Amino acid sequence: MRVCVFVKCLIVIILSSAWQFSSFQDTPNSDSYRVTISHPGSIEKGTSIGLRVIKDSNNMPSAYYAVVKSVYCYDEVCKIDPVTIYWNSIGEYLRYELPPDVYLEKYEGEAFVKTDYEKLDRILHDENSPFKDLKIDEITASYSRHIEEGIDAISGATIVDLDESSTIEGSSLTCYTLWHWANGSIKDKIQEITAKNISSNQLLHLLNNSEAYQSFAIKHLTVRKAYGEKIIRQMTAYSSQASKVNLNEFVKYAEGAPDDIYFNMIDALMPKANSKQRVSYLSSLRKTSYSIPNGYYTKLSSQLADYLNYQEVDLLISLIEDKNEINSEVLQNVFLLLDKEILVARRAYYFLINQQLNKEQSKQLNKFYKKNKDYL
Structure with missing residues (x-):
């Protein structure tokens, strides 16, 4: 120079x-x-x-x-x-x-x-x-x-x-x-200008583009509170392939929805979610200020046996404890975890010993204890 x-x-x-x-x-x-x-x-x-x-x-x-x-x-x-x-x-x-x-x-x-x-x-x-x-x-x-x-x-x-x-x-x-x-x-200036000159449908089309475009689209659909039926359907379909960064953006989008839409979205997403996605959705549920619909966690507990790691099991059981949604169906679903790997089974055990169990359940839990006491 x-x-x-x-x-x-x-x-x-x-x-x-x-x-x-x-x-x-x-x-x-x-x-x-x-x-x-x-x-x-x-x-x-x-x-x-x-x-x-x-x-x-x-x-x-x-x-x-x-x-x-x-x-x-x-x-x-x-x-x-x-x-x-x-x-x-x-x-x-x-x-x-x-x-x-x-x-x-x-x-x-x-x-x-x-x-x-x-x-x-x-x-x-x-x-x-x-x-x-x-x-x-x-x-x-x-x-x-x-x-x-x-x-x-x-x-x-x-x-x-x-x-x-x-x-x-x-x-x-x-x-x-x-x-x-x-x-x-x-x-940031360019994104502001583009956002002011693009429709919600055009933002949806960006979900088929690169990760950066996807992130931009989700962020601005959230800002707009765009929760029409078509948009929710396409956003829900997109979530299964979202990257880690955009999964967080998607969760923010869901959290910005009215309470009924929020719970319906999580409910629809959970059965098809992978472990990483379930952790994100359960973490969102744990911090939400919305009133939980009756029986919501009982329904989610039916998926416990399909959960793959300790973190997601711990999150859902913690949610059930926090909300005190404990009933015979929940207990039955948690008992299925005693056959999982020991870290998951131990989490289930320490939940169950604090519950009111019938005679058969107490017998089953005691049997588990005798078999695994060196790991508990």
Whole structure:
């Protein structure tokens, strides 16, 4: 990256800023938004940029783009170029472009080569880049020290070590600046705009897309309190294949429903759920403030014998204890657990010894104790 004299640099900054703002003076019918975002490289509390929307054939947002500064540099003495960054409709980075007459530079004016541009794109696609947790001072402090000590300065040399694959030698400030443009707070702004311009049915269609789109769809269906019959049916069908992240989002969706819909959803989901899903649903039931329908846990207890691990068995038995829904049917279902592996069987045993049992049940429990007393 070339260090330039103050006057020359000032001209570059002014021209870059003019290019940035004039590029959004399009036709009156074009869709554009002026959004204010936070960039960790800027000394300003908020930076206003123009965000343009690209729409699909259904007039829905399909992508966004904005022109941004290529670098927030040490002492503002760097060559600053306009870079256009593209995002998809939920704010995930897609690609970047440069005007035909613009090229990026490393320290001391060395121009990017093809492999540098390709590597920059890979860096911007990495949502878990080390730049995510770095402060710009951790780059500029080392950069300043290298200049003062007369060392062959690398504006990628930071106080913390960066792997060679994580940055471009001589251009870490540019990588840092563009990574935060591509993956920073603008993502939330884009999602807000998309959510305002998309219907609930269109959100449902996103459940057939990637995990990130699914998460976006569930979150905004929850915000909208979209609990129509069709939506509930499709959401319930989707839940069986939800990832761990989206399963949590789905549970939040269910928890936001009216109480009758909430219990009906859990009731419908339980028989087909796997162990991980059952744990999520039972955990939700345990913390709900809704009044439990009569006989609800008695009905759930009939599934106990199909439960695969201790955690889900413990959760349901704890729920039955908490709600004091103990009857002959529940006891009969818990007794079936005595034939399971010892951790599960022990949980059932300590529940049963505190209950009022008939003569036959007491005999059965005593037999279990004699056989397993060394493990209880």
